[in-house]
Amino acid sequence: xxxxxxLRLQLDDARQPDIxxxxxxxxxxxxxxxxxxxxxxxxxxxxxxxxxxxxxKVAVYIDEMPPExxxxxxxxxxxxxxxxxxxxxxxxxxxYAALRLIELGYKPVVIERGKDVRSRRRDLRLINxxxxxxxxxNYCFGEGGAGTYxxxxxxxxxxxxxxxxxIFENLVYHGATPQILIDAHPHIGTD
Numbered sequence: 109x110x111x112x113x114x115l116r117l118q119l120d121d122a123r124q125p126d127i128x129x130x131x132x133x134x135x136x137x138x139x140x141x142x143x144x145x146x147x148x149x150x151x152x153x154x155x156x157x158x159x160x161x162x163x164x165k166v167a168v169y170i171d172e173m174p175p176e177x178x179x180x181x182x183x184x185x186x187x188x189x190x191x192x193x194x195x196x197x198x199x200x201x202x203x204y205a206a207l208r209l210i211e212l213g214y215k216p217v218v219i220e221r222g223k224d225v226r227s228r229r230r231d232l233r234l235i236n237x238x239x240x241x242x243x244x245x246n247y248c249f250g251e252g253g254a255g256t257y258x259x260x261x262x263x264x265x266x267x268x269x270x271x272x273x274x275i276f277e278n279l280v281y282h283g284a285t286p287q288i289l290i291d292a293h294p295h296i297g298t299d
Contacts, residue, residue, distance in 0.1 A: 109169075109170045109171065109172065110167050110168065110169055110170070110172075111136060111167070111168045111170060112149065112165065112166070112167050112168075113132060113135055113136065113165075113166060113168060114163065114164065114165055114166075115128065115131050115132065115135065115163075115164045115166060116154075116161050116162070116163050116164075117131065117161065117162045117164065118159060118160070118161060118162075119159075119160045119161070119162065122162045128146045128148070128164065128166060129143050129146050132146050132166060132168045136168060136170070138170065142170055142171055143168055143169065143170060144169045144170070144171065144172060144173050144174075145168075145169040145173060145174045146166050146167070146168055146169070147166060147167045147169070147174055148164055148165075148166055148290045149164075149165045149166060149167055149290065150164070150165040150290055150291075150292055151163070151164055151165075151290045151291055151292060152291075152292030152293070153292075163292075182211070182278060182281050183211065184207075184210050184211065185210060185211070185213055187209075187210050187213060187214060187215040187216075188215065189215075190213055190214050190215040191214055191215065192214070192215045192216075192217045193209050193214045193215070193216055193217065194217045194218075194219060195209075195216055195217065195218045195219065196219050197218075197219075197220060197253065198218050198220040198222075198250075198251050198252070198253070199252060199253020199254065199255065200252075200253055200255060201253075202218060202220070202253070204275065204278075206218055207278065220249075220250070220251065221244045221249055222244055222245045222246075222248075222249035222250025222251065223244075223245040223250045223251065224250070224251045225250070225251050225252055225256060227245065227250075228245050228246075228250040228251070228256070231245040231246060231250075232246070232247065232257065235247070273289075276288050276289050276294070276296075277289065279296065284296070
């Protein structure tokens with residue numbers, strides 16, 4: 109059986125090993141050995157008052173183990189001979205559109221007016237030092253889009269616009285930290 113519950117832990121308590129299992133057993137009035145696993149579904153920080161809390165939404169596996177396979181499998185097909193679909197821009201949406209098209213069996217052809225990230229750095233230096241703007245390669249245009257040089261505030265607020273979890277799992281599959289799967293406001297920027 110799986111129970112989804114909310115737990116609230118003080119900062120110091122959250123550092124203790126097995127604290128989530130202990131708190132889940134207490135919350136559900138179970139023995140600790142009945143809980144086979146606790147999976148964090150979401151984690152947020154409440155720092156509005158002097159005492160800092162972590163808020164957790166967890167799945168508690170009672171007398172059963174969680175499945176070992178990830179929720180999504182990503183299968184990228186050979187699309188070299190497939191019908192082409194053109195994508196304008198290689199920002200986050202363009203990148204994801206290209207991945208989805210490959211999954212669906214189409215060949216993405218990306219049209220980007222800006223430069224690659226490394227070349228954009230030189231153009232940004234010209235903007236910052238000499239106020240010389242290249243209209244095709246600047247903060248707005250180029251590989252990665254406008255968020256490439258963000259200040260770290262890039263995160264999703266959209267929970268009603270499709271399968272956000274699938275997007276996060278795809279990012280993890282391609283090298284992002286698994287922490288983005290549970291953080292309430294994960295940083296999904298360029299680092």
